[in-house]
Amino acid sequence: MSPTIFDASQNEEQARREELERELEAQKQLARSKSSNSLPAREEQQEEVSQEEQQQKAQQEEKPLEKKTDSPEENDDMSTEPQASLEPQSSSDSSEPQAAPEGTSENPIHVQVENVQEISEASEKEKEKRNPEEYSELIRTEEPTSNPFAAISIRPQNTYFDSQHAKEEILMVLRQHPIVNLGWVALSVVLVLLPFTLFPLLPLFSLIPDRFQFFALIGWYLLVLAYMIENFLYWYFNIYIITDERIVDVDFYSLIYRALSSAKIENIQDTTATTKGVLGAIFNFGDVSIQTAAEKREFEFLSVPQPATVTKFLNELILEEEREKLEGRIM
């Protein structure tokens, strides 16, 4: 990539980050204003509730006093005194258990508990991940891929990998463009046809008995089959996985050597897409190199289709990761 293009991409990224930060600040201010508005309202409610309680208490206190003072004057009969003195008690006794279930929402303790629950639920919702469709245009527009041979799979179905976390979602799986297989497929065709043309011309081959020639032919085709199997497995299992948390590079170098390396999205520092060669230009495939701050410094997605789309998608993920950091949605 030329320096001017690199600067332009850096400027774009900086502008996006600034926009994001502004949006976040605006959201935070809104949230603060809401919370500041809601706090006095709660205080007012609590004050009203406490005033009502005080009034009720005052009424309860006044009632027995009135009845105590009235009873000796109005009723000389002492039998009425216990009834009069009991009336307010019985009324208070009967009102308290009735008020408790009705006034659960009005009870300040219940109100506070409900508020705390609401706040905790809201904070949990805030901490939840956003759906990739919300921040990625590619995920939004493309349908999930069901073809297991696809070189670029968006949200592949019924697919998972070894070290995948419970809440981690595979967003993209890449493997080399199918045209890369052209070389070994063509060679395999030649090798399949070779015995019919070359073997009769070999003097040594005609010397051995016919049944040995027959098994030599079987052995030859088994070797060709092995060559095809190895190349196919190399292509099929040499994959690059992009999840909503990290990138994973699964290397299948040979039948006995396998390497699996990963880096978090937040550790990605730079992405570069390169298209080279005539075939790359015609079929739109190339390399994507990713510089990271992880243990493995560089990830190379070799000969993957649509390298520019892949880098754009990675940038979307990086931006979302930064947004998560700013919003405090880090899981």
Add this chain to the structure above:
Amino acid sequence: MDWLLPPGNSVDLPEVGSVGSLLLKILFLIAFLLYSVFAFVVIRQVRLMEKTYHTPLNTVLTIFAWAHFLVAVGVLIFAFLVL
């Protein structure tokens, strides 16, 4: 086993001596044995890769790998009996 061979072939070895045919047989058997080992490694590798990265196609690949191994062992046994 003559019926398995192409027409016009015989089990006798008029062109090569008995020692030569024995050596050839051993060489062929070693080659097919190595191929059977390779086929077994393919099974193991497909299983390992299935654990590493699971797709719906992996079941088909596993069946193919087992079939390939059985063919390799079958060829080995067949060569042992015929050669």
